[in-house]
Every structure is written in structure tokens, then in C-alpha cells.
Amino acid sequence: MIGPDVLDGIPLTHRIVSVGSTDLHCVEGGSGPTVVLLHGFPEFWYSWRNQIPALIRAGFRAIAVDLRGYGDSSKPAAIDAYRLPVVVDDIAGLIVQSNDAPCAVVGHDWGGLLAWFLPMMHPGLVSRLTVLNTPHPVPFSREMRRRAQRVRMLYQLFMQPPVLPEIGLRLLLPSIMRRMANVSEEELRVYAEAWRPLAARRGMVNYYRALRRHRKELRGLIRPIDIPTLLIFAEHEPVFIRETTERFEEYVPDLRIVRVREARHFVQTDAPDVVNKALIEFLR
16 A cells, blocks of 8 residues: 555554445544545645644544545546546545545545535535635636636646656656645655556546546536535645635635635645644534
């Protein structure tokens, strides 16, 4: 299994949960109300290494998942296997099997987008929702009409050609993480182990390919979210402009926003103490 068995002195359990034909690897610890943690690109469950011990000590059961295509989870080759509704169904199945629905869900980056759609597609499975640095799809679509946001999404074009992105990411990912996240060289070596298989890099890239191919189907899935929701947004976020976090109250009426100074896209590693405090206070 990729990643440690102990975090900050707390032992963790690695297990595989089968959802249909997909095997999802997850790391679990603690007891109490369940909190499911969904990582983004280019990470895996280890994205939450600073949050898992804090949640466990606060009296929660933390379950950090490797999304399909990442870590020790299944890595299907087909692009359509990474359609967003398919991956959302993975998480719904895992929550049902955790025997603690509804539960809290926390997501960052791609995990944040999945977290937004989970209560829309599977109402009743999520009790509280927290999203880090990923805008709700409605204000994001609105701001994509502006050049400022469109320019920031041009990097996704790099992910579209066949084969080349998988090769390029092997070289680029270490420098990307050094520049954009607060990671040590030891932590970077853990990530490098997860990135080494070609199938893992193909899975990462296929999320972007599938989104470009099937983006229109997401519009029909958007529904109001009527559960307490927390959006944590870093002031130095490089991918999404601040306006994507504004003016969507009709879709998320019970919304709180925490803005984190001096943090970038990987806000949970740049400002773990701030994120942990906000997250635990909200979940309680």
C-alpha cells in the first residue's frame, strides 16, 4: 500500500472497498461521526495527512479515499470510466458501505467537484459538506465567460492529447508540487511512488479528458444543496478567481465561506492549522 500506516503517532487501517467493478483503497482511523475525505489532482489519500490526525483527535472517524485512477484504487484505461457521475457513484457506494450515512464529506480540487455533485445526485448521503478551493459549478460557469477565468483554465489543454501528458507528467509533477504546495522532500517521495505507474498518470489525465468530452451532461445534474456547507478558499488560489466563490446563494442557501490568507491551491498543506480549526468547528 502506498503511504504510511501511522500519522503523527496515530495508527491507520488500509482497506479496499469494492463498489461494483471498482476497488477503492481508503485509509481509516478513529471512531465517532464519519468524515469522508476526497483528494484532487495530483494527489491521493495522503493529501489529508495533516487533517486525519486532527479529525481523529477531535472525535471523528476519518476515511480518506483514493479516487479511481489514483493510489491503490482501480485504474481503468477507458476515458469514459472517469465521467464525473461515475466517480460520484463510487463515493456514494463507499458511504453506503461505511454504515454511517448520512456523513460529512470534505473535498479538494477534483474531490471538491465530486463533493459538490454528491448531494445533488445522492441526497440523503451527506449531512455536512466542506469544499476546499473548488468553486460550485454555477458561479464557475458564469465566470468562465470572463477572460480572467478562461485564461487560468488553459492548462487543461495540455491534458487532452493522447500519451504525451502521461509522459510529461512524470517529469513535471515534482516541480509542480514544489512550487504550488508546502511539501517536504520526504513527502514528495511518497507522492512520486504513487505517480510512478503509467496507469496512475493515465487515470489522472483521463479525468480532464472525460470532463471535456462530457461536460454538457453535468448541467442537468445541478440541484440546490440544502445541507450546511463550508467553502474554504485560499486568497492566493492560482486556478480559480475570487468571483467564482460569490453570488450563488440560491443554490447553496446554508453556506459559510472561510478565506485563508497566505495560502495557495493546496490550502490544506499551506495552512493546515487554519483549515483544521475551521473544519472541526464546522463539523461539530
